[in-house]
Amino acid sequence: MEFSAEDLKELPIVMTSMSRWDGDFSSASWSLAKTFSKEQTVIYVDYPYTLFDFIRERKRDSVRKRKTALLWGKKSLKPLPECGIKLYALTPPLMLPVNWLPAGRFYNFLASLNDKRLAKSIQKALRTLGYVDFIFFNSFNPLYLSDAPDEASVYVYQSRDNIRALEPYLRKHGADSEIKAIRKAHLSLATSKRLQQDLTERSGKKVAFFPNAADFGLFRKAFEESIAVPEELKNIPTPIIGYTGNICHRLDYQLIQSICQYHNDKSVVLVGPRNHWGHTGIDLDQIPNLYFIGPKSIYELPSFLAHFDILILPFLCNEVTKSIYPLKINEYLASGKPVVATPFSEDILLFKNHIRLKKNEEAFNRAIIEEIKDNTEEKAKARYNLASQNTWEHRIQQFWELLFQTFSL
CATH class of the missing domain: 3.40.50.2000 (Glycogen Phosphorylase B;)
Structure with missing residues (x-):
C-alpha cells in the first residue's frame, strides 16, 4: 500500500x-x-x-x-x-x-x-x-x-x-x-x-x-522556577550529589561507594527503583551518607533535580553501556545543574563540552568538587540551551x- x-x-x-x-x-x-x-x-x-x-x-x-x-x-x-x-x-x-x-x-x-x-x-x-x-x-x-x-x-x-x-x-x-x-x-x-x-x-x-x-517542557522547571523542597529531601544534609533513574546493573557500585567515602561531607541521593541486588556485593544500606528515595513519577523528578547541587551518571564502562544514549542526560542538562559522568559510550562523548567525563574514581571525585566550585550561571544556561535542542x-x-x-x- x-x-x-x-x-x-x-x-x-x-x-x-x-x-x-x-x-x-x-x-x-x-x-x-x-x-x-x-x-x-x-x-x-x-x-x-x-x-x-x-x-x-x-x-x-x-x-x-x-x-x-x-x-x-x-x-x-x-x-x-x-x-x-x-x-x-x-x-x-x-x-x-x-x-x-x-x-x-x-x-x-x-x-x-x-x-x-x-x-x-x-x-x-x-x-x-x-x-x-x-x-x-x-x-x-x-x-x-x-x-x-x-x-x-x-x-x-x-x-x-x-x-x-x-x-x-x-x-x-x-x-x-x-x-x-x-x-x-x-x-x-x-x-x-x-x-x-x-x-x-x-x-x-x-x-x-x-x-x-527529554521532556524539556517538564524538566526546564528545575532551572526556571522556584520549586519547593520535596519532603524526602528536607532532612537530608546538603550539599547533595544526585542521581535519578533505575538503580540496576548499569551502575558502578564501587564508584558510588568511593563517591560516598570521598565526599563524606555531602549526601549522595539516588532516586529510582532499587534493582541492584545480584549486581554488587556492597551493602549499600550501610553507607551512612547514601540515601535511597525510591521510584518517583517523571512529573516529580524536576523538584528533586532543582535541589541537587550536582548530578552524576556513574555507569560502568562495558558491553552493556557502550551502546547507551542515556535518557536522563538531557533531563539533567535541562535543569542547568553540573554533571559528572563516566565515559561509557560514544554517545555520552557528544556532551563533553558541557559535562565532565572521568573514568577512574580519584578523577571522578575531584571533578565533583571542581564542578560544584566552578559552576556559574553562564555554564548553567549553556547546559539548559543544549537540552532545549534535544x-x-x-x-x-x-x-x-x-x-x-x-x-x-
Whole structure:
C-alpha cells in the first residue's frame, strides 16, 4: 500500500515496549507516545503480564487495577487525557510464560499463540476507536510481535539497548527476534551510534540513528522556577550529589561507594527503583551518607533535580553501556545543574563540552568538587540551551522525516 506524507500522519500509532505507562521510572517509549499523541491517536500497549507474573504479583495495586482486563479482556482500553488528549493505554490479556523454553518448534508455536492473542487485543482496541489502518511502532520489545500484526500498514522497530549484552532472560530469544524485527520493518531505529552500526551489520539492513531526548517542557522547571523542597529531601544534609533513574546493573557500585567515602561531607541521593541486588556485593544500606528515595513519577523528578547541587551518571564502562544514549542526560542538562559522568559510550562523548567525563574514581571525585566550585550561571544556561535542542518534539519531527523518506523510495 502506498502512503503520502499526509496519509501517514493521519494513521493512529500502536506502540509496544518493555515498560508500562504507569511504571516506576520514565521510559523513552512512554515519552514518545505522549509526544505523538499531541497530534494523533496513540494506543500505548502495556508490556504484557504472563500467567506467572499475575500469580506472583497479584496483590500489587498495579495488577489489581488491571485484573478485569487481564483475566476477561474487559475495560482493557483506558483513555489518559491527563497525559495526552489522544492517548490511550491498552492492557493486553495474560500471556503464556514461554521465555524459559529452549529455541525450537515448541517455543515458536507457543510464542506465536501469544502474538496472536496480543494482536487480537490490539485489533479490538482499534475497532473501538474506529480505526483499521495503523502504524505499528515496536519500541524495543522483541519478545512480542517481532513480526508485526498482519493488519499493520506501517511497521517501525526501535532498538534502545545492546540486547546481546543484557540479562540472559532477555537475550535468550530476544537477540534473534530483534534481527528478525529489523529485517521485517519498513523503518528501523537505534538510539545510539554504536547500536546503529552493530544492528546494521548484523541484519544487513539500514538502521537509522534516532537518539533519546527529554521532556524539556517538564524538566526546564528545575532551572526556571522556584520549586519547593520535596519532603524526602528536607532532612537530608546538603550539599547533595544526585542521581535519578533505575538503580540496576548499569551502575558502578564501587564508584558510588568511593563517591560516598570521598565526599563524606555531602549526601549522595539516588532516586529510582532499587534493582541492584545480584549486581554488587556492597551493602549499600550501610553507607551512612547514601540515601535511597525510591521510584518517583517523571512529573516529580524536576523538584528533586532543582535541589541537587550536582548530578552524576556513574555507569560502568562495558558491553552493556557502550551502546547507551542515556535518557536522563538531557533531563539533567535541562535543569542547568553540573554533571559528572563516566565515559561509557560514544554517545555520552557528544556532551563533553558541557559535562565532565572521568573514568577512574580519584578523577571522578575531584571533578565533583571542581564542578560544584566552578559552576556559574553562564555554564548553567549553556547546559539548559543544549537540552532545549534535544526535545521529544524535535525527535518526532526527525521520525516523520525518516518515515517519509522510507515511503518515497
